[in-house]
Amino acid sequence: AQSVTQPDIHITVSEGASLELRCNYSYGATPYLFWYVQSPGQGLQLLLKYFSGDTLVQGIKGFEAEFKRSQSSFNLRKPSVHWSDAAEYFCAVGAGYSSASKIIFGSGTRLSIRP
Amino acid sequence: EPEVTQTPSHQVTQMGQEVILRCVPISNHLYFYWYRQILGQKVEFLVSFYNNEISEKSEIFDDQFSVERPDGSNFTLKIRSTKLEDSAMYFCASSGQGSAGEQYFGPGTRLTVT
Numbered sequence: 001a002q003s004v005t006q007p008d009i010h011i012t013v014s015e016g017a018s019l020e021l022r023c024n025y026s027y028g029a030t031p032y033l034f035w036y037v038q039s040p041g042q043g044l045q046l047l048l049k050y051f052s053g054d055t056l057v058q059g060i061k062g063f064e065a066e067f068k069r070s071q072s073s074f075n076l077r078k079p080s081v082h083w084s085d086a087a088e089y090f091c092a093v094g095a096g097y098s099s100a101s102k103i104i105f106g107s108g109t110r111l112s113i114r115p
Numbered sequence: 116e117p118e119v120t121q122t123p124s125h126q127v128t129q130m131g132q133e134v135i136l137r138c139v140p141i142s143n144h145l146y147f148y149w150y151r152q153i154l155g156q157k158v159e160f161l162v163s164f165y166n167n168e169i170s171e172k173s174e175i176f177d178d179q180f181s182v183e184r185p186d187g188s189n190f191t192l193k194i195r196s197t198k199l200e201d202s203a204m205y206f207c208a209s210s211g212q213g214s215a216g217e218q219y220f221g222p223g224t225r226l227t228v229t
Contacts, residue, residue, distance in 0.1 A: 036220075043206060043222035044158070090158065102148065102160040102171060103208075103218060 002027050002095050004106035012112040015083055021076040021109050023091030032094030033074045034103065035065055039087045047089075050074065061085070086113045117141045119221035121207050127227045128197055136192045136224045138207030147190045148208040148218060149182065151175070158206065164190065197228045 003026045013019055025031055035047040048059025055067040065076045074091060091106040120139045128134050140147050149161040163170040164182050181193045190209075194201055204225050208218040 034217075044220040046217070046219070049217060092158075102163055102173075103150075104160065105158040107157040 002031070002093050002104050004091050004093050004104055006089075006091055006106035006109050008109045009107070010110045010112065012114055013081055014114045016080050019076075019078045019081045019085070019111070021089050021091075021111070023074045023076065023106060024072050025074060025091070025093045026072065027093055030069070032101075033065075033067060034092040034094070035059065035063070035074075035076050036090045036092060036105075037061075037087050038090065038108075044090070047076070081111075081113055083113045083115070086111055119207055119209055119219050121205075121221040121224050123224060124222065125225045125227070127229065130199060130228055131196050134194050134197055134226065136194075136205050136207075136226070138190045138192075138221055139188055140190055140207065140209030141211070141219055142188070144209035144211045144219075146170075146210045146218075147182075147184070148210075149192045150206045150208065150220075151203040152206065152223075153200075153203045161192075161205075194226075197226075199228050202226055202228045 005024045007022050033050040036044040037047050038044050047063050048057050048065055050057050050067045058064050063076055063078050065074055067074050088108045088110050090108045092103045095102045095104050119141055122137045126134055147164045150158050151161055152158045160173050162172045162176045162182055179195050183191050204223045206223045207221040210218045
């Protein structure tokens with residue numbers, strides 16, 4: 001069955017420092033992969049997605065992620081974080097290729113920013 | 116930019132009561148979903164809906180839950196007899212034809228069962 005693992009529950013980085021959030025997935029074929037961000041009390045906003053093609057995908061707010069099939073990973077990166085990036089980040093995998101397919105979420109990584 | 120909306124933003128109800136959570140998906144989308152997130156936990160899939168019928172449902176989505184698209188714009192989730200453990204944030208999502216799983220989420224309804 002499909003699954004997503006985010007090994008880091010909570011990460012704290014200094015403002016201006018680089019960031020990498022880890023994500024590993026389990027899926028039998030080439031997956032559809034997503035990163036969502038959730039600010040406190042808010043809904044889920046799509047940061048970026050990978051369907052096929054270039055394994056380095058660019059998203060909103062200066063985020064990028066790299067799909068590595070050999071490592072079953074889809075890590076999220078940002079070269080310089082801002083205080084407004086403090087939020088919960090969820091990695092997710094599409095459970096199929098049709099429009100009706102559900103999304104399976106990881107347990108999330110909470111990002112705190114040190115001034 | 117079109118967005119998914121949900122009402123109410125917060126619902127408080129007593130155990131055993133029925134609640135209906137409402138969602139207005141993006142207007143040209145055809146696929147609709149409900150997810151829930153218990154406080155401090157991951158987002159979990161409940162149900163997907165297409166062409167006026169359920170496409171898939173999770174183990175969580177038992178007989179106490181039902182979904183409906185009563186008109187051309189709304190998509191509702193009904194919980195017939197709420198339990199304390201139903202307290203959670205409920206997210207509605209929608210996607211378009213050929214979107215390959217790219218779902219747009221609403222802001223959520225926080226349900227508190229007392």
